[in-house]
Amino acid sequence: MTAASDTVRAALVTPLSGPLAGFGRVGVHALELWARSAAELPRPFRGVELTVHDSSPDAAAAVRAALTTRPHLLFGPYGGGPALAVARNTDRLVWNHGGATGKLAGYPHVVNVLAPASSYHVGALELLVRRDPRPAAGTVLYVDTGFGRDVAEGAADAAARLGVAVRRLGFPRDTAAEAAASVPDADVLLVAAGFADELTMARELLSRPWRAAAFVGAGEEAPLAELGEAREGLLGPAQWMPAAAPEPDEGPDAAWFVRAYQEIAGGPPPYPATQAFAAGLLAARCLRDAGEADDDALRRAARSLSCTTLYGRFRLDDEGRQVGHRVLTVQWQAGHRRIVWPPGVAEVTAIYPRT
Known part of the structure; x- marks a missing residue:
């Protein structure tokens, strides 16, 4: 046990109960691994003491509890809504590894580690234009929430840049079936909603002859698994996959992380775990660069930092947006996600048209 003056006090506010609890718990595993085995700290620090606070159902109360521990480092939660709630309820520097909403770039005390949701369907559009340069007609179907609007606006901006005509169709929460039934035919379908809503819409929409279809949930293993063979050919965004992990110049490589995470968690690390682990590496790097555990000094260090962790490149623009890390586009082929x-970093050639 290190003496208190030699210890970096770190606090993680994240969901440990409620619908996002699974995502929050993998972040806990990852930051505990970082604290125990991968935190490269400047003198006089010799270790990390991590406390964890449940952001559900009241993120503001969780932040207040976390601040009573007088943390040197404050790590934010998984989920755009909880991350915004944390940012709004403290002026302390927050290391954001789990909130992809672009609104967080408007908070100067937030360090954004992950790529924003506005980039989720950009890769799919770039891929489709590369494969089929003729102008295509597309539909962007999105739930009318902050997350859905972020994804849809990013896709629409990319489509305009690439010369693809798209129509945006928003729908209220809990109306996925009705929204799917009213979607007009087009060449390309891009969907952004909660996983349950995406599953409902996929069952209705995938019987149509889309040349390409992308769902946010198709970027991960579990969300659309109930579709079975109907998932074949779907495109989706993935924040991280071990097969595309770069050689880092900061922290351990992906092979070390996957092995160490499996030892403590009993399974491979999902992307929220990798994001949390990378946040720890970056916070420690900024501690070394700043030479002190002061929020303003750490913020300046983060804004000037350009490096590569196992998660990918890290670089912030002048407005605090993460512009170094890039989302991958995957496609389901023969029952597996392939980049x-x-x-x-592509593992295979995309199947196009989808059917």
Whole structure:
């Protein structure tokens, strides 16, 4: 046990109960692994003491509880809503590894580790234009929430840049079936909603002859698994996959992380775990660069930092947006997620048209 003056006090506010609890718990595993085995700290620090606070159902109360521990480092929660609630209820520097909403770039005391949701369907559009340069007609179907609007606006902006005509169709929560039934035919379908809503809409929409279809939930293993063979050919965004992990210049490599995480968690690390672990590495790097555990100094260090962890490149623009890390585009082929974009890390050629 290190003396208190030699210890970095870190606090993690994240869901440990409620619908996002599973995502929150993997972040706990990852930051505990970082604290125990991968935190490269400047003198006089010799260790990390991590406390964890449940952001559900009241993120503001959880932040207040976390601040009573007088943390040097404050790590935010999984989920855009909880992450925004934390940012609104403290002026302390927050290391954001779980909230993809672009609104967080408006908070100067938030360090954004992950790529924003507005980039989720950009890779799919770039891939489709590369494969089929003729102008296509597309539909962006999204739930009318902050997350859905972020994804839809990013897709629409990319489509305009790439010369793809798209129509945006928003729908209220809990009306997925009705929304799917009213979607007009087009060449390309891009969907952004909660996983349950995406599953409902996929069952209705995938019987149509879309040349390409992308769902946010198709980027991960579990959300659309009930579709079975109907999932074949779907595109989706993935924040991280071990097969595309770069050689890092900060922290351990992906092979070390996967092995160490499996030892403590009993299974491979999902992307929220990797994001949390990378946040720990980056916070420690900024501690070393700043030379002190002061929020303003750490913020300046983060804004000037350009490095690569196992999660990917880290670089912030002048407005605090993460512009270094890039979302992968995967496609379901023969029952497996395979990386198809960007070209430098693609494992296979995308199947196009989908059917």
